[in-house]
Amino acid sequence: GEDVEQSLFLSVREGDSSVINCTYTDSSSTYLYWYKQEPGAGLQLLTYIFSNMDMKQDQRLTVLLNKKDKHLSLRIADTQTGDSAIYFCAESGGATNKLIFGTGTLLAVQP
Amino acid sequence: DAGVIQSPRHEVTEMGQEVTLRCKPISGHDYLFWYRQTMMRGLELLIYFNNNVPIDDSGMPEDRFSAKMPNASFSTLKIQPSEPRDSAVYFCATGTSAYNEQFFGPGTRLTVL
Numbered sequence: 001g002e003d004v005e006q007s008l009f010l011s012v013r014e015g016d017s018s019v020i021n022c023t024y025t026d027s028s029s030t031y032l033y034w035y036k037q038e039p040g041a042g043l044q045l046l047t048y049i050f051s052n053m054d055m056k057q058d059q060r061l062t063v064l065l066n067k068k069d070k071h072l073s074l075r076i077a078d079t080q081t082g083d084s085a086i087y088f089c090a091e092s093g094g095a096t097n098k099l100i101f102g103t104g105t106l107l108a109v110q111p
Numbered sequence: 112d113a114g115v116i117q118s119p120r121h122e123v124t125e126m127g128q129e130v131t132l133r134c135k136p137i138s139g140h141d142y143l144f145w146y147r148q149t150m151m152r153g154l155e156l157l158i159y160f161n162n163n164v165p166i167d168d169s170g171m172p173e174d175r176f177s178a179k180m181p182n183a184s185f186s187t188l189k190i191q192p193s194e195p196r197d198s199a200v201y202f203c204a205t206g207t208s209a210y211n212e213q214f215f216g217p218g219t220r221l222t223v224l
Contacts (some may be wrong), residue, residue, distance in 0.1 A: 042215030
């Protein structure tokens with residue numbers, strides 16, 4: 001079945017760049033998403049990329065997609081303490097026609 | 112628009128009691144999803160509806176769980192009887208398709224003692 005994997009934890013210092021990685025198994029995915037979950041809240045869409053793109057930039061966020069390796073990454077430039085949250089990648093448009101979420105990566109930003 | 116509304120935000124109950132969680136979707140969204148989030152299992156899709164009809168309930172853990180969507184403005188997730196292992200945060204999310212952007216509610220934190 002479809003699977004989306006992420007590392008569980010990442011710690012960075014304020015001002016550094018953060019890179020959160022994700023791997024997925026469904027090669028027929030159409031869209032890939034990054035969601036952010038702040039403490040005590042629901043998930044909120046940060047950005048997304050179509051599977052026919054290899055990069056998307058949106059202010060401090062850069063999404064890179066390596067479709068051959070089924071690898072997605074989210075780079076946050078100039079990471080701030082407000083970026084501390086759990087980040088989920090998700091893929092969709094594949095065989096199950098559902099949104100499949102990864103396990104989530106907890107990003108801790110040290111002042 | 113107020114976004115997805117869930118109630119209650121917190122629920123503490125005793126084992127064996129019935130629990131009902133409620134969700135009001137964003138107007139115009141004809142897909143509604145129920146998720147459960149725990150530390151051990153992450154985010155799990157329990158069931159989703161399209162135009163008030165259940166489409167996929169393969170994630171519902173067992174017969175103690177049931178979900179309904181009587182109209183486009185309201186859905187419930189019921190657990191009867193509840194057990195301590197049901198303790199989790201339950202999210203409702205809505206959208207305009209099964210696999211495009213989903214808008215999440217704030218969640219209901221359920222504790223079963």
